[in-house]
Amino acid sequence: MPTRAIKAIFYTRFHHEKGTRVLHQVPAGSITPSLLEVSLDPPLFPFSSLTSYLIPTQQFCDRLLTFCSNHHRIIGYPVCIREGKYSRNEFIFNFAVVVGESERDWACYGEVVRKLGRLLRGLEEQGGVLSREEEVGDVWNDGVEKKMGWEGGSRVYALCEMVLEDLNNYAECMIPIDDSNTINLKLFPTRPPPPPIHTYHVPVLTLSLSSLSSPISSDLTLNRILPYINGVNSISRIASLADTDLSLTRRAVQHLVYYGCLVLLDVFSFGAIYAPTAEISGFVVDDDVKDECARYVQVPRFNIGADLKDKEQDKEKRFGSETNDPSSSSLASETTTSTDANTPAPDAHTIDHTTLITLYTSLRQGLPLKSWILQNLPALQGVDVRRLITFGIIKGFLYRVHKYAVATTSPLPPAPPTSLATSTANLHEDGSGTIKPGFALHRPSSTTLAHSHGVDWAGQQLSAAHPGPDDQGHTENALSLLKFLDGMHCFDEMCTELGLPEKVVEGKVRGLGDGLGVVLIQR
Structure with missing residues (x-):
């Protein structure tokens, strides 16, 4: 939270004879000029012009009001x-806070003011x-000293x-009023609403x-889902592994x-394309x-040779008689020596800044990650590629760079099943698979032919009367893909x-192209 964001706090009351007055203000002279203390700074805003907003009509009472004046x-x-013991049967007050007009997270101060008003x-x-x-005290007299202790x-x-003081310094306060009442206030930052959660997102x-x-x-x-959040599993995979409902997992x-x-990250793939942004x-x-x-x-990096040497030493201690044989000891020494020679040092080399900059800036549009790895194999020694990409995205x-499929020709909406079956049955001859010629039929165009029962989605000829199981499955797959071909659903x-x-x-998707x-686009 920003420090010293609260410029002033004041307590104002409505008097049935004197009108709206500021009874207490901190710092002194920040709202109205103080007669007892000489303030070098003028008031933050003209109080007299805002009295109708500070003590409004009853319709606006018990509501949070915010307005700006003089920045x-x-x-x-x-x-x-409203009670009979008060003058005019009502007691109206307002405990207000002043912050800068440019303060972005002013909503958290509004919650504090609302809570404080309800507590008072x-x-x-x-x-x-x-x-x-x-x-007890003549607080309505401007010439009376009001700065008494607690x-x-x-x-x-x-x-x-x-x-x-407490909210500006610690963003919270706890003030005891009496033996049974305590005021607890805390500034909670206003968080933006979370983005939409999709099943293909990978939480990290x-x-x-x-x-x-x-x-x-x-x-x-x-x-149940926390053990499966490892930066690799997607939300759909996490719900499957944890055996939880997908909607509850997303929530x-x-x-x-x-x-x-x-x-949230995208699914990591070596066939994907990554490119730097202006933040590079x-x-x-x-x-x-x-x-x-x-x-x-x-x-x-781990020194496997050192681990094998420790194991051999343990063997020698446990089976000293067996390891005293010259052939076995020489074999063990040769194995250990060859392993140590092929094993890197236990301390991994440090990746320099130039290598990191070169790796990130060499990523570009149109270059799949697997091709980029083959081009930069020497520089990728000791580098986790998945972590390298994940760090840059975070x-x-x-x-x-996502891949989308877009259908350039929108298909006609299919006819209802009942009307389609009735019209087809009327056109077929009794016991035959041919169609009767009639005046209702017209010469099929390329557009209507592509969406009839005689042609599949790729333009291949099918049987209208007796479609096979393979043809039905192909049509179902095409229909399941059709909703993703609007350019709004990535692969x-x-x-x-x-x-x-x-x-x-x-x-x-390419089978539907004809x-x-x-068309496939990348953006």
Whole structure:
């Protein structure tokens, strides 16, 4: 949270004779000029012109009101208590907060003002905390000193002062009112709504669950899917492995995304295309990010020869009599020596910044990842390619080039099954598979022929009277693919929904090209 975001806090009341007055303000002179203290700064805004918004009509009471004046945003929650013990049978007050107009996350301060207004309403209804101060001290007189301590009588002023200091410094406060009442306030940052969660997304955790002292949630679905979130499994795969409902799994992942516990990536594929964004310049000049990347993508190396040597030494200790044979000892020494010679050192080499920059900038449009790996094999020694790509996407200087299928000719909507069966039955002869000629028939064009029962989606001739099982299956596959051919569904989504690999899906889509004019685009 930003520090010192609250410019002022003030408590205003409506008097049946004196009108709307500011009884307490922190700092002094920030809302109205103070007669007791000389303030070097003028008031933040003209109070007299905003009294109708601070103490509005009863229709606007008990509602959060925000308005801007003089480059400041005033957030108030006017409260009206209707009771016969007050003058004119009502007690109207407002506890307002002033922040900068340019403050983006001002909504969190609105929640604090709303809660504080409701708490003060309850305290006034229970024990008259606010009205009793007006009876004890002459707070309506501008010439009277009001800055009394918490025990001295002016609890409202002390409340304003403590709320301002604690929220600005610690973003929270706990203020005891009496033995049974305590005001607890906390600024919670307003988080943006999470993006749509698709089944082909791959969640990646941004925190270590092992470091948490208590379970992250009591949600059963969430606890079942957490062990399978490893940065490789898609949401559909996670739901299958955890044996959970897919809709509940998506909702649980959405909650984790909302609270910043994980980020969503695309399915990693060596046949995919990745390219740098304009943010790659920030990666080039930031040494800290490059150091973090080098630690993240480095493949750990293990000295297998040392492990074998330890095992042989254990064998010698346990079976000393057997290992004293010269032939066996020489064989063991030769095995250990040859293994040590072919094993790299236990400490892996450090990946330099130039190599990382070269690898990232060599990615481009039209270059599949597998071809890029073959071109950069020497530079990829000791580098985890999947982590290298994942790091770039998480940091925002890499993006995935998706593949889409678009049908350039929109098919006609199919006729209802009942009317289609009736019309076909009337056209067939008794006991034959031919169609009667009639005036209702017309010469089929290429467009109508492609969508009739006589031609499949790729333009191949089929039997209209007795379609075979293979033809029916092909038509069903074509219909299942038809909804993905609008250019809004990437191949990752198609593969996940159909449960087929990308090569098979691409082959099926290309088989529809002659009838629907399907083209593949990458963007």
